[in-house]
Amino acid sequence: MDSDSVRGIGRRRLVKWSGLTAAGLVAAGVPSMSAATGHAAAPPTGPSENDRIPPDTLPGGAYDRYVAKLAAEGKFSGAILLSHRGRTVLSRSYGMADEEKGIRNQEGTAFTLSSAGKPFFAVAMLQLAQRGKLRLTDTVGAHLTGFADDIADRVNIHHLLSGTSGLDAPDDDVQRVFQSRDEVHEYYERRARQAKLVGVPGTPNTAHAEPEVTISALIVEAVAGMTYWDYVQENIFKRCGMTGSGFFTRPQWLTDEHIAHPYMKVADGSVVDALRNLDKGSPNLHVLGKNPGRAFIDAPGDGGFATAPDLARFAHGLGDGTVLDRPWAxxxxxxxxxxxxxxxxxxxxxxxxxxxxxxxxxxxxxxGVGANWSIYPDTGWVGVILINRDSDGGSLVDVMGQEMKAVTGADPDPDPGSGG
Known part of the structure; x- marks a missing residue:
C-alpha cells in the first residue's frame, strides 16, 4: 500500500507549521469566480482582503520563480497549480512523463497520488451516511463479516475515518508484483481481516493504518454494491468533472501517454523508470525495497491518479455541494x-x-512519487503539487512550504517536528 503521508520526509512537516508570522494579502487584479456556477462574480463595492491576489502567487511571482529554478536545476519534474475562487492563477508543468517516448509533462498529465488519494474513501463514506445508508456509529460488524470479535464489535466507522481505530496489520510484501485487479483486492482484503486490535478504539493516533483504509473501502463496497474503484469513479470523479482521473492499471500506466511514469532513485544513485524496472526497489529506509509500479492497481481506499486541474475541481467540489451537502462537508x-x-x-x-x-x-x-493538494477555504485558494521524479533537493515538503508562503504570507516553521 502507498506510504502514508510520506514517512521519508516527515509526516507532520506535511500537515502543520506552528508559530507562524502574520502577513497580509496584497495586490489584486484577478476577478473572483463563483465556485458553484463558474461565472464571474459581481464586483464587490470594495476589495476585501480575501479577494486580493498575493503577488507571490502570480505568474512570474516568487513561487513561480522558485519552482522554475528547481526544474532548471533538474530538481523538479511534475506540475503545480494555484486556483483562486475557481479561477486558475498559476499552472506550470516541467520534466518528462515518459522519457523513453519523449513525452513531456503537461497540464493534462495524470500523476499517481499515493496517500493524497486517501480522502476519497472518507468522502465516499460520508456520501453514504448522507443518504442514510450507514451511520458513523456503525461498527465494522454491522456491515462486514469475518473479522475478529473485538474489531467487529468495538471499532466503528468514526474510528476508521478519524484514524483512531487502534488497528495494526502484518508487514506488507513490498516485493510482490500484482497481475490483476482481483489479486490486488484479495490481497488487501485478506490483510485487513488479519488486522489486530493493538490499541483502544477512540485513542488518538497520528496517521491512518492500512486496515482502516481497506476496511472503509470494503464497507463502501458492501453498502453500495460495487467496487470501491467504480464507486469513486462514478460518485466523486464524474460528479466533479475530473475527466483525466481514475484508478488506472499498470498496462494503462505503461501505454497511456497522458499518465506520468514515476522516476525512482536506486542504490547506485541513478534514476530509473519504476514501471519498466519492476525488479528494482528504492534504497530509502522509509520505503525500503518499494516500487510503485508493482501494483497492478492501487489498493482499495488508496491512491488513484489525477491531473492538477482535476484536483482543483475536487477541492472546489468539496465546498460547493458537488460531492457532499454542506453540513456533511x-x-x-x-x-x-x-x-x-x-x-x-x-x-x-x-x-x-x-x-x-x-x-x-x-x-x-x-x-518517484510526490503529491499534495491544499485548500485554504477562508480565502478561496487551492494549491496542487504533483511530482514524478526523485531528486536531491526540491522535496515535496519544500515546495509545499513555498506554496503556503505565497498564499498566506506565512513562513514555514524551520523545525516542525515529526509524526502525524
Missing part, C-alpha cells in the same frame, strides 16, 4: 483529533490553522 473537514498546537486530524484530511486561517491538505509519496 463540514463533518468531513471539522477538527476531530489534536495533533499539535495548531494542527488537527479530520476525516482522512489533516487540517491546520496557518496565519489565522484554516488549511486543509493531504500529501502522499512513494519512490
Amino acid at each position: 463540514d463533518v468531513l473537514t471539522s477538527a476531530k483529533i489534536p495533533h499539535g498546537p495548531a494542527s488537527f486530524g479530520a476525516y482522512g484530511i489533516p487540517i491546520s490553522i496557518v496565519d489565522g486561517q484554516w488549511m486543509y491538505q493531504r500529501a502522499g509519496g512513494n519512490p
Whole structure:
C-alpha cells in the first residue's frame, strides 16, 4: 500500500507549521469566480482582503520563480497549480512523463497520488451516511463479516475515518508484483481481516493504518454494491468533472501517454523508470525495497491518479455541494483529533490553522512519487503539487512550504517536528 503521508520526509512537516508570522494579502487584479456556477462574480463595492491576489502567487511571482529554478536545476519534474475562487492563477508543468517516448509533462498529465488519494474513501463514506445508508456509529460488524470479535464489535466507522481505530496489520510484501485487479483486492482484503486490535478504539493516533483504509473501502463496497474503484469513479470523479482521473492499471500506466511514469532513485544513485524496472526497489529506509509500479492497481481506499486541474475541481467540489451537502462537508473537514498546537486530524484530511486561517491538505509519496493538494477555504485558494521524479533537493515538503508562503504570507516553521 502507498506510504502514508510520506514517512521519508516527515509526516507532520506535511500537515502543520506552528508559530507562524502574520502577513497580509496584497495586490489584486484577478476577478473572483463563483465556485458553484463558474461565472464571474459581481464586483464587490470594495476589495476585501480575501479577494486580493498575493503577488507571490502570480505568474512570474516568487513561487513561480522558485519552482522554475528547481526544474532548471533538474530538481523538479511534475506540475503545480494555484486556483483562486475557481479561477486558475498559476499552472506550470516541467520534466518528462515518459522519457523513453519523449513525452513531456503537461497540464493534462495524470500523476499517481499515493496517500493524497486517501480522502476519497472518507468522502465516499460520508456520501453514504448522507443518504442514510450507514451511520458513523456503525461498527465494522454491522456491515462486514469475518473479522475478529473485538474489531467487529468495538471499532466503528468514526474510528476508521478519524484514524483512531487502534488497528495494526502484518508487514506488507513490498516485493510482490500484482497481475490483476482481483489479486490486488484479495490481497488487501485478506490483510485487513488479519488486522489486530493493538490499541483502544477512540485513542488518538497520528496517521491512518492500512486496515482502516481497506476496511472503509470494503464497507463502501458492501453498502453500495460495487467496487470501491467504480464507486469513486462514478460518485466523486464524474460528479466533479475530473475527466483525466481514475484508478488506472499498470498496462494503462505503461501505454497511456497522458499518465506520468514515476522516476525512482536506486542504490547506485541513478534514476530509473519504476514501471519498466519492476525488479528494482528504492534504497530509502522509509520505503525500503518499494516500487510503485508493482501494483497492478492501487489498493482499495488508496491512491488513484489525477491531473492538477482535476484536483482543483475536487477541492472546489468539496465546498460547493458537488460531492457532499454542506453540513456533511463540514463533518468531513471539522477538527476531530489534536495533533499539535495548531494542527488537527479530520476525516482522512489533516487540517491546520496557518496565519489565522484554516488549511486543509493531504500529501502522499512513494519512490518517484510526490503529491499534495491544499485548500485554504477562508480565502478561496487551492494549491496542487504533483511530482514524478526523485531528486536531491526540491522535496515535496519544500515546495509545499513555498506554496503556503505565497498564499498566506506565512513562513514555514524551520523545525516542525515529526509524526502525524
